[in-house]
Amino acid sequence: MSESPFADCGLDPARLERFAAAERARFVAANPRSQALAARTSRHWLLGSPLHWMNDWSTPFALHVAHAGGAHVTDVDGHERVDFCLGDTGAMFGHANPAVVDAVRAQVARGCTAMLPTEDAAWVGEELARRFGLPLWQSAMTASDANRFLLRWVRAATGRTRLVVFNGCYHGTVDDVFVDLVGGRPRVRDSLLGQVHDLTRHTTVVEFNDLPALEAALAGGDVACVLAEPVMTNVGMVLPDPGFWAQAQALIRAHGALLVFDETHTLSSGVGGYAREHGLAPDALVLGKPIGGGVPCAVYGFSAALAERAAASKRAAPPGHSGIGTTLTANMLAMAALRATLAEVATPAAHERMTATCTRVADGLRAAIARHGLAWCVTQVGARCEFQFGPRPPRNGSEAEALGRPALEHLVHLALLNRGVMITPFHNMLLASPVTSDDDVARLLAAFDDVLAELRE
Numbered sequence: 001m002s003e004s005p006f007a008d009c010g011l012d013p014a015r016l017e018r019f020a021a022a023e024r025a026r027f028v029a030a031n032p033r034s035q036a037l038a039a040r041t042s043r044h045w046l047l048g049s050p051l052h053w054m055n056d057w058s059t060p061f062a063l064h065v066a067h068a069g070g071a072h073v074t075d076v077d078g079h080e081r082v083d084f085c086l087g088d089t090g091a092m093f094g095h096a097n098p099a100v101v102d103a104v105r106a107q108v109a110r111g112c113t114a115m116l117p118t119e120d121a122a123w124v125g126e127e128l129a130r131r132f133g134l135p136l137w138q139s140a141m142t143a144s145d146a147n148r149f150l151l152r153w154v155r156a157a158t159g160r161t162r163l164v165v166f167n168g169c170y171h172g173t174v175d176d177v178f179v180d181l182v183g184g185r186p187r188v189r190d191s192l193l194g195q196v197h198d199l200t201r202h203t204t205v206v207e208f209n210d211l212p213a214l215e216a217a218l219a220g221g222d223v224a225c226v227l228a229e230p231v232m233t234n235v236g237m238v239l240p241d242p243g244f245w246a247q248a249q250a251l252i253r254a255h256g257a258l259l260v261f262d263e264t265h266t267l268s269s270g271v272g273g274y275a276r277e278h279g280l281a282p283d284a285l286v287l288g289k290p291i292g293g294g295v296p297c298a299v300y301g302f303s304a305a306l307a308e309r310a311a312a313s314k315r316a317a318p319p320g321h322s323g324i325g326t327t328l329t330a331n332m333l334a335m336a337a338l339r340a341t342l343a344e345v346a347t348p349a350a351h352e353r354m355t356a357t358c359t360r361v362a363d364g365l366r367a368a369i370a371r372h373g374l375a376w377c378v379t380q381v382g383a384r385c386e387f388q389f390g391p392r393p394p395r396n397g398s399e400a401e402a403l404g405r406p407a408l409e410h411l412v413h414l415a416l417l418n419r420g421v422m423i424t425p426f427h428n429m430l431l432a433s434p435v436t437s438d439d440d441v442a443r444l445l446a447a448f449d450d451v452l453a454e455l456r457e
């Protein structure tokens with residue numbers, strides 16, 4: 001007999017298998033319209049949905065959405081769920097915020113794209129510089145693109161090719177970063193499709209919080225930049241050790257390399273992101289997903305010194321395509337959404353509310369975990385928190401990876417969905433928006449308590 005997928009969860013596998021079967025049946029019975037639509041959708045979309053990940057949720061078929069507003073998502077069968085996934089941060093500030101809706105509606109009527117800036121571009125540039133403390137910016141359509149473009153600028157500016165990343169990192173679909181440490185050796189991630197280059201030639205991977213390894217990686221003098229989330233958020237959450245970034249940045253500077261922070265997720269830390277909250281001064285910064293209130297766009301910023309070198313590299317290059325930018329990049333619609341989000345949505349007050357709400361969520365999760373005697377931990381970064389299947393928060397990607405229990409994760413997610421709560425697929429992240437109410441938190445905590453009781457009793 002094959003081993004149960006729940007064998008290594010520290011819980012009764014037979015009980016979990018029964019619970020999983022019951023939850024799948026409950027989901028199927030409650031979502032006939034989603035099921036019918038999923039059958040139709042999968043007829044003409046490769047692997048079943050317009051983006052194949054959409055079929056990787058915990059559900060037997062993709063839930064189809066009717067509409068989303070504030071902190072809630074309503075599916076086509078009429079179930080309104082409290083949304084703690086928030087589009088995996090794309091909707092960090094809540095769905096369909098009226099300020100963004102109004103700005104987008106007005107801009108669509110005035111045109112979406114002309115390959116030229118509007119007045120919004122001037123305002124947004126000024127605000128990005130004020131808020132994030134970097135003087136010069138460029139735009140992209142996605143955080144993946146922003147990271148990809150920034151790597152080009154950094155390599156062009158420094159004349160160096162090597163990139164250092166942390167094991168288990170994710171920066172979108174940027175090929176260069178998909179190098180893992182496997183048994184202490186770098187290896188191109190097995191799951192990458194169609195990748196033909198040996199990414200280990202220009203990428204060095206080290207464990208997070210490992211200063212000696214970082215120093216060794218920098219020692220060759222060929223590193224253009226270290227690209228990192230200030231807190232790892234995509235392999236489960238991994239916090240930096242106290243003082244890690246100050247020491248890491250000193251090493252990076254000493255070796256003539258640059259520090260690039262990808263704050264796409266850690267914008268949850270506060271109004272100026274993690275770096276501003278913690279007094280760090282990266283050479284460049286990437287902000288994606290939530291920065292346009294859910295409208296596709298991203299921005300990336302340069303220190304004055306890096307900007308000067310980047311601009312010089314452009315001036316020195318022959319005329320022609322830089323390999324940076326796409327036709328719709330910085331379009332008028334994106335700029336309108338950016339302006340509305342920065343001016344009216346992602347305000348200091350909104351961040352304060354989100355963080356306070358998330359603290360209640362994290363405390364409530366910890367209390368439920370303790371009540372049910374589970375050896376799980378909860379980590380919080382501003383408006384974002386995550387429970388992990390181990391007693392202590394991991395210190396690096398390998399430790400975080402080792403805490404993964406995919407079958408258990410799917411079961412908890414599905415059981416929460418069946419109880420009216422959505423959390424982020426692919427890990428156990430919950431995000432509080434400025435419009436997440438006390439009642440929403442109460443619904444989550446009641447559902448979580450109920451699910452843990454089912455796992456345990």
Ligand SMILES: Cc1ncc(COP(=O)(O)O)c(C=O)c1O
Binds near residue numbers: 142171264
């Ligand atoms: C830290 C980080 N950077 C970049 C990205 C890529 O964002 P997008 O998929 O919008 O390109 C993600 C996506 O999850 C991310 O977590």
